[in-house]
Amino acid sequence: MIDNQKLALTLRSFAAERDWDQFHTPKNLATSISVEAAELLEIFQWSRGQRSWAEVADPATRSRVENELADILLYVIRFADKAEMDLQAIAERKIASNAEKYPADRFRGSDRKYDE
Amino acid sequence: MIDNQKLALTLRSFAAERDWDQFHTPKNLATSISVEAAELLEIFQWSRGQRSWAEVADPATRSRVENELADILLYVIRFADKAEMDLQAIAERKIASNAEKYPADRFRGSDRKYDE
Amino acid sequence: MIDNQKLALTLRSFAAERDWDQFHTPKNLATSISVEAAELLEIFQWSRGQRSWAEVADPATRSRVENELADILLYVIRFADKAEMDLQAIAERKIASNAEKYPADRFRGSDRKYDE
Amino acid sequence: MIDNQKLALTLRSFAAERDWDQFHTPKNLATSISVEAAELLEIFQWSRGQRSWAEVADPATRSRVENELADILLYVIRFADKAEMDLQAIAERKIASNAEKYPADRFRGSDRKYDE
Numbered sequence: 091m092i093d094n095q096k097l098a099l100t101l102r103s104f105a106a107e108r109d110w111d112q113f114h115t116p117k118n119l120a121t122s123i124s125v126e127a128a129e130l131l132e133i134f135q136w137s138r139g140q141r142s143w144a145e146v147a148d149p150a151t152r153s154r155v156e157n158e159l160a161d162i163l164l165y166v167i168r169f170a171d172k173a174e175m176d177l178q179a180i181a182e183r184k185i186a187s188n189a190e191k192y193p194a195d196r197f198r199g200s201d202r203k204y205d206e
Numbered sequence: 207m208i209d210n211q212k213l214a215l216t217l218r219s220f221a222a223e224r225d226w227d228q229f230h231t232p233k234n235l236a237t238s239i240s241v242e243a244a245e246l247l248e249i250f251q252w253s254r255g256q257r258s259w260a261e262v263a264d265p266a267t268r269s270r271v272e273n274e275l276a277d278i279l280l281y282v283i284r285f286a287d288k289a290e291m292d293l294q295a296i297a298e299r300k301i302a303s304n305a306e307k308y309p310a311d312r313f314r315g316s317d318r319k320y321d322e
Numbered sequence: 323m324i325d326n327q328k329l330a331l332t333l334r335s336f337a338a339e340r341d342w343d344q345f346h347t348p349k350n351l352a353t354s355i356s357v358e359a360a361e362l363l364e365i366f367q368w369s370r371g372q373r374s375w376a377e378v379a380d381p382a383t384r385s386r387v388e389n390e391l392a393d394i395l396l397y398v399i400r401f402a403d404k405a406e407m408d409l410q411a412i413a414e415r416k417i418a419s420n421a422e423k424y425p426a427d428r429f430r431g432s433d434r435k436y437d438e
Numbered sequence: 439m440i441d442n443q444k445l446a447l448t449l450r451s452f453a454a455e456r457d458w459d460q461f462h463t464p465k466n467l468a469t470s471i472s473v474e475a476a477e478l479l480e481i482f483q484w485s486r487g488q489r490s491w492a493e494v495a496d497p498a499t500r501s502r503v504e505n506e507l508a509d510i511l512l513y514v515i516r517f518a519d520k521a522e523m524d525l526q527a528i529a530e531r532k533i534a535s536n537a538e539k540y541p542a543d544r545f546r547g548s549d550r551k552y553d554e
Contacts, residue, residue: 092208092294100301107310113368116262116271117250117469120243121367123278124472127236127243128360134233135353136345146232146289155232156291159282160300162239163293166279173262175272177279178208184276185216194223229484237349237483240356244476251469252461324440324526332533339542348494348503349482352475355510359468359475366465378464378521387464388523392532394471395514395525398507405494407504409511410440416508417448426455 092163094178098171101164119169123162130158208279210294214287217280235285239278246274324395326410330403333396351401355394362390440511442526446519449512467517471510478506 105111133154146152170177221227249270262268286293337343365386378384402409453459481502494500518525 092210092297094208097297097301104301104305108308108313109315110313115253116259117247117253118368120247120250121363121465121469124240124243124247124476125360125364125367127240127278128357128472131233131236131240131353132357134236135357136350137231137233143232143288152289152291155289156296157300157303159286159291159293160296162243162278163282163297164300166275166282167297170275172259173268173271175268175275177275180272180276181208181213181279181283184273184280185213185220187273189220192224197224197226199225233353234484237353237479240360241476241480241483244356244473247469248473251473252466324442324529326440329529329533336533336537340540340545341547342545347485348491349479349485352479352482356472356475356479359472359510363465363468363472366468369463369465375464375520384521384523387521388528389532389535391514391518391523391525392528394475394510395529396532398511398514399529402507404491405500405503407500407507409507412504412508413440413445413511413515416505416512417445417452419505421452424456429456429458431457 094167094170097164097167101168101171105168114168114172116169116173119165119172123165123169126158126161126165130155130162133158210283210286213280213283217284217287221284230284230288232285232289235281235288239281239285242274242277242281246271246278249274326399326402329396329399333400333403337400346400346404348401348405351397351404355397355401358390358393358397362387362394365390442515442518445512445515449516449519453516462516462520464517464521467513467520471513471517474506474509474513478503478510481506 105114133151146155167177169175221230249267262271283293285291337346365383378387399409401407453462481499494503515525517523
């Protein structure tokens with residue numbers, strides 16, 4: 091379970107104590123998610139192939155990945171809190187919509203989605 | 207609450223049914239998070255100022271934002287599931303580390319973090 | 323003038339001398355452009371409003387911006403060189419296509435493109 | 439050669455005719471570069487390995503890549519024009535600084551830069 095309500099409250103206090111709420115506009119939080127996503131991506135910038143997930147087991151890499159993943163998640167939670175969106179509900183809705191968009195029998199294996 | 211275990215299991219089945227697990231390398235999932243983050247950012251590409259959160263109340267914008275936010279969250283959950291990372295734990299750890307890095311009394315208001 | 327042929331040749335030698343050509347796949351160079359673009363964006367991460375271009379006149383900011391802009395340009399030139407694309411030609415083509423897509427009389431001022 | 443002065447002048451007229459100059463703040467143009475970079479990256483989102491450059495020879499892929507590469511280049515030129523930066527000069531400076539940072543004899547092949 092991710093206790094996003096509790097995390098959102100902590101982030102609210104964090105921003106309030108530093109008077110940072112003024113910076114948390116939709117555009118700035120969307121920017122922050124992109125910036126943190128690129129920092130995660132940078133870890134794999136020069137990978138040439140099908141690196142296994144074992145690669146992420148290296149402690150230094152793992153720690154970097156965890157930090158960036160946490161940053162992205164926290165900004166997503168902060169954005170949803172400010173916008174009053176229910177992350178569990180929208181995640182479920184998105185999965186349902188993906189299931190309709192990509193029927194398993196038509197998109198199996200080396201499929202159009204990944205080949206196009 | 208975000209039931210990330212349940213969502214992760216659904217994403218596993220989703221990938222298995224389409225034989226997409228082979229595409230879910232660390233680099234590809236990190237790429238996907240970046241691509242979806244940019245699609246969220248694109249919604250605010252030309253905003254010029256301190257747009258209020260009311261802007262996101264417009265139903266069409268709100269729906270786009272929800273879709274992109276859900277995509278980012280789902281890829282984060284999928285990444286953490288493949289890498290066997292506990293999102294709640296790493297989020298809490300990151301908040302604690304940020305609290306140390308940015309003491310409230312030194313970073314209040316128009317602070318160095320945001321000014322530099 | 324940007325002497326992209328000369329810059330491309332220098333980048334070729336640079337990669338050859340370090341045996342880095344093997345890393346310069348389409349995906350990796352596209353990743354690098356995204357990573358550098360996010361580093362440029364990070365400089366403006368918390369801007370709240372219509373900051374003037376004077377802001378970029380601050381020597382430290384200016385130097386950071388120049389470095390990131392140069393990185394993006396160099397990866398674009400490297401990508402085009404590997405893919406044998408003529409940057410001047412595709413830039414002119416894109417401008418012509420944008421002029422058709424956004425007729426001046428229909429997209430003046432606070433226009434649909436930026437409002438939607 | 440890329441005639442960036444001529445392209446910059448065309449982009450100036452383009453913006454002036456549509457009254458879009460007001461939208462071209464440093465943050466918005468940096469955002470646009472990131473958004474277009476992600477659209478380029480999306481083309482290679484699910485690549486699993488060392489795809490050859492021949493892949494980009496496919497006419498539909500090639501055309502998409504050219505469009506996104508042109509968009510990035512045009513926003514870089516527009517940014518440099520607004521910020522009064524000389525792209526050729528900063529590109530040359532960056533290459534010189536990279537040559538110092540990554541001496542060929544220490545970074546050959548599977549080097550630290552790419553391994554770290």
